[in-house]
Amino acid sequence: MTLILQYIRTIYLSIYCVDNILLSKKHNTNTTMATYDRAKAVKEFDESKMGVKGLSDSGIKTIPQIFIHPPQTLSNIKSSSKKTTSIPLIDLSNVNSPNHRPNIVKQIKEASKTWGFFQIINHNVHVSVLDNTIESIESFHNQPHEIKSKYYKREEGQGVMYASNNDLYRTNAASWHDSLQAWMAPKAPEAEELPGICRKEILEWDLHGSKVAEVVFELLSEGLGLESGKLNELSFCESRAIVGHCYPYCPQPDLTVGITPHTDPSAITLLLQNQVQGLQVEHDGEWVDVNPVHGGIIVNIGDFLQIISNGEYTSVQHRVLANSHKKSRISVVMFLNLSKWKGEGYHGPLPELLSPEKPPIYRDFTRQEFFDNFYSKGIDTKSFVDKVKIQN
Template sequence: MEATNYNRAKAVKAFDESKMGVKGLSDSGITSIPPIFIHPPQTLSDLKSSPSKPTDIPVIDLSDVTSQTHRPKIINQIKQAAKDWGFFQVINHGVPLSVLDRTILAIQAFHDLPHETKAKYYKRDETRGVMYSSNNDLYRTNAASWHDSLQAWMGPERPKVEDLPEICREEVVAWDFHATGVAETVMELLCEGLGLEAGKFKELTFSQRRALVGHCYPYCPQPDLTMGITPHTDPTILTVLLQNSVPGLQVKHGDSWVNVNPVHGGVIVNVGDMLQIITNGEYTSVQHRVLANSRKESRISIVIFFNLSKWKGDGYYGPLPELLSPEKPPIYRDFTAEEYIANFYGKGIDTKSFIEKVAIQD
């Protein structure tokens, strides 16, 4: 196809209106990916990079989290992981293994439905309700990525049960409950790691406004030309992620991309940009990405994004006053929810663009 004859906007619109998603393209047996999915060389240049020595994100055992003897050690582990890595896995978190397995299978079952069946959920209303789509930033980015998503806003108001796809309805509601419990436990530990009262972040309603997103990364016939998801940081407070056994998630640590190897029974937690801001840089959000899937089995991940729903009462967000002092002045300015939301929906996913906007210049 000659570049002069290629109308990207028209091709994007045609793909979107087909409601097939990349799973539909993959299932159709294509051997080459459409041009809208081909990424520039600078994005693809380090796909083969790997750390100089085998490593992995920290794995933290929560089995003794209520023990007065063991809790301080766990607090320190969580604190260091959030400062040094921004990513960690928790095990023995209290969620039954059967719940994890059923959640993954249910989201996979949705994505395995015929695209004609899924099409009734296909839309682009990102801010509420239930939405199935391919690439939430499809019209805001220069190159689409090889994934589809089922998104459901689970709070402050849960969607009507009948609005959730029947094939994964019970599992989505159950996972929202269990993942929120894991997030609240982790946030208590993160609070205590900063010398705050354990319930401080819950008081700030970090877990009330939350979105569940079930991603599917189907087989890609040309994985060296595209991405599953491009490098980015999450704009949220905290992200809780559950994944199946198909690899692909990578985290930037230093100058290397580190594979996040699936641990059966493990739940991944990562720091979002908003948590970096409100902790005045004590905890750090980090870049992560997903490689395009070269395996015949789909990669499935279920993510819940936790967001603040209120703040000081005056409508402004910023570093927690309790963490500021003459020795530790604010490194980020206050901002409004409107400013934060406009930044996210005004572009494709990226790395710390909002943090850069609110950073106080020396």
């Protein structure tokens, strides 16, 4: 009887193995769909501390399955056909001139309503500061694994953290990028906590970027018909994070993305980028390439500002394509978030913008509600805006 059972078991295992081989060929992967354990694969990748830069540098020809995105995400992954269209370019050289400032305010207001993105030039930050910041972040990501891995950890919302995909454990498909994150305010890191190879540049950009943000908030305030200092009074510049993204070469860019389509939860975001393209903004139902402008700073409206402006400004979906170039795409992002909350910890549309003719279209919400929404899932598009929208 025992021999018969062993024989049956052998036949069963043989059939099982053949089926798995067929599945393996069908899905073109060494790991069968029947035995693939995504949670285990994610954990192993994370604990290796290699990041996608390490995978790319190793010379792999196929990307791990955890990075493969579903067809609905990949269906329209391509460079834009609108070569002559890009986000508005706004010159701030005469921003303090009484004759020119109203027109600049008008341009920023229009861009913030229709595009949710614009790029500023002549912003009073020397181009060398921007270039040095970008180059220092690239130098960090180009370091050997044993040096970078000292900073690899997952402590979102505080301190200094190097990791691949902040939402790695909260998303169904990882994206092809690594990030160095530094929270600069309200609690700044000790200087020695920042990697030496980019320490000076991060501190310098934090100083200059904060000043640029204050000017942008003034112009946005005036665009809403408010006093120029109103948005700065809300302390957005007092909660800042700088994130240096690296999008290394991807051997299968048609199977993954650099960052999935999303809107930023912040008030505004300042972005520096090198000359490797990849950023796209959704506009009029199409994805539009954001062409790098040397010396330019990209500004985009976040979900928070859409809510407090009562929909006057809008956050817009954007994404980054997986990088098919041998040179890494580098971007440096400064997120500006609310620091001080009004009343009993609630916030919502600014009362100054409300009237019987313009009632609130969003309800008030708490700080805890805002952060719980962000950290409970992968990055997405306007999930919090939709959550606090008042249904008619």
